[in-house]
Amino acid sequence: MSGDIFVVFEHLRGQIADISYIMLAAARDLAQTTGGEVIGVLLGHNAQDIVSHVAADRVLYGDHPALADFNPEGYANTLSGLIQAEGPRAVFFGSTSIGADIAGVLSARLGLPLVGSCIQIGEGNIISKICGGKIMVETVLADDDTTLITMIPGGYKPAQGQSETPPTATPFEVSIDSLRISLKQYIEPEAGDVDISSEKVLIAIGRGIQTADNIELAQELAELLGGAVCASRPVVDQGWLPATRLVGKSGKSVKPKLYLALGISGAPEHVEGMADAEMVVAINMDPNAPIFNVATYGAEIDLFDLIDPLIEKLEAAA
Numbered sequence: 001m002s003g004d005i006f007v008v009f010e011h012l013r014g015q016i017a018d019i020s021y022i023m024l025a026a027a028r029d030l031a032q033t034t035g036g037e038v039i040g041v042l043l044g045h046n047a048q049d050i051v052s053h054v055a056a057d058r059v060l061y062g063d064h065p066a067l068a069d070f071n072p073e074g075y076a077n078t079l080s081g082l083i084q085a086e087g088p089r090a091v092f093f094g095s096t097s098i099g100a101d102i103a104g105v106l107s108a109r110l111g112l113p114l115v116g117s118c119i120q121i122g123e124g125n126i127i128s129k130i131c132g133g134k135i136m137v138e139t140v141l142a143d144d145d146t147t148l149i150t151m152i153p154g155g156y157k158p159a160q161g162q163s164e165t166p167p168t169a170t171p172f173e174v175s176i177d178s179l180r181i182s183l184k185q186y187i188e189p190e191a192g193d194v195d196i197s198s199e200k201v202l203i204a205i206g207r208g209i210q211t212a213d214n215i216e217l218a219q220e221l222a223e224l225l226g227g228a229v230c231a232s233r234p235v236v237d238q239g240w241l242p243a244t245r246l247v248g249k250s251g252k253s254v255k256p257k258l259y260l261a262l263g264i265s266g267a268p269e270h271v272e273g274m275a276d277a278e279m280v281v282a283i284n285m286d287p288n289a290p291i292f293n294v295a296t297y298g299a300e301i302d303l304f305d306l307i308d309p310l311i312e313k314l315e316a317a318a
């Protein structure tokens with residue numbers, strides 16, 4: 001087994017996904033204790049240019065027309081061979097639909113340990129956040145096996161995994177005969193509603209908003225602050241707001257200047273979509289709500305004690 005740490009890049013339509021940079025930041029942290037190089041693994045077709053800003057010591061590039069788009073079968077087959085040949089100390093995947101698709105298969109196929117929901121590296125160990133952020137787990141790397149790790153956002157910023165110096169990309173041989181799975185088409189989300197991913201101010205509401213009628217208050221606040229209302233999953237699941245307003249793993253990723261989170265607990269699936277907001281202000285009655293871990297400012301109060309006076313003050317200042 002080598003001491004190197006692999007990071008399997010995620011990319012879509014010529015763009016490296018932020019989770020790839022987050023994984024690189026964690027891998028660099030891990031390498032400081034365990035030693036070895038941080039090696040990016042890029043699977044794609046004519047895609048070598050997309051890794052110009054990754055903070056990897058080097059990149060292994062598997063180029064094949066069948067890997068032009070994510071293909072679970074093609075990825076798993078290619079990565080199985082690579083991991084067996086190179087024997088890295090650890091391999092990072094995103095805790096995303098793509099990462100979940102391949103990390104589990106590789107763990108079962110190669111008999112390797114898999115650590116889920118890593119958010120941070122602490123003294124060479126993997127720190128995972130599970131059960132909606134209520135439990136933190138520390139895992140020691142396996143001594144004699146490659147450890148597979150899936151990574152959630154929230155512990156590192158994408159900028160920590162970026163570099164101005166492009167790494168060298170070395171091709172490795174990919175042999176794919178035929179695949180049973182192929183991409184037919186991309187299905188674009190419905191257009192027509194506000195695009196929350198480009199809003200500078202977001203008023204985010206969670207289950208704490210209690211009823212559909214109360215959403216009006218958040219809308220009033222959003223209008224006064226020149227922003228839009230977005231939501232956590234329970235609000236969308238109730239049909240109180242359309243799916244286009246959902247922030248998180250199954251919704252959109254947002255990067256506003258201000259993210260005012262009202263009655264949102266801060267589950268990892270939600271934080272995944274808003275961890276890159278410039279300023280997060282969290283309002284929650286529970287002092288232990290995980291949202292406070294990613295908040296710039298927080299207030300442990302009833303959101304209904306805040307909204308009315310805030311609206312009054314903003315109206316007076318307008």
Ligand SMILES: Cc1cc2nc3c(=O)[nH]c(=O)nc-3n(C[C@H](O)[C@H](O)[C@H](O)COP(=O)(O)OP(=O)(O)OC[C@H]3O[C@@H](n4cnc5c(N)ncnc54)[C@H](O)[C@@H]3O)c2cc1C
Nearest residue numbers: 206207208232233248249250263264265269270284285303
């Ligand atoms: C595969 C998968 C994908 C998922 N994808 C997403 C996703 O994309 N986006 C997403 O958001 N979730 C997603 N979830 C769900 C996620 O795990 C959480 O269940 C969800 O984010 C919780 O939403 P919440 O914070 O609004 O509700 P809760 O967790 O119930 O939190 C409500 C919070 O409101 C606070 N509160 C209550 N009343 C008040 C009040 N009057 N004043 C102030 N605070 C108050 C409470 O203290 C609590 O912290 C996903 C889950 C799975 C399994």
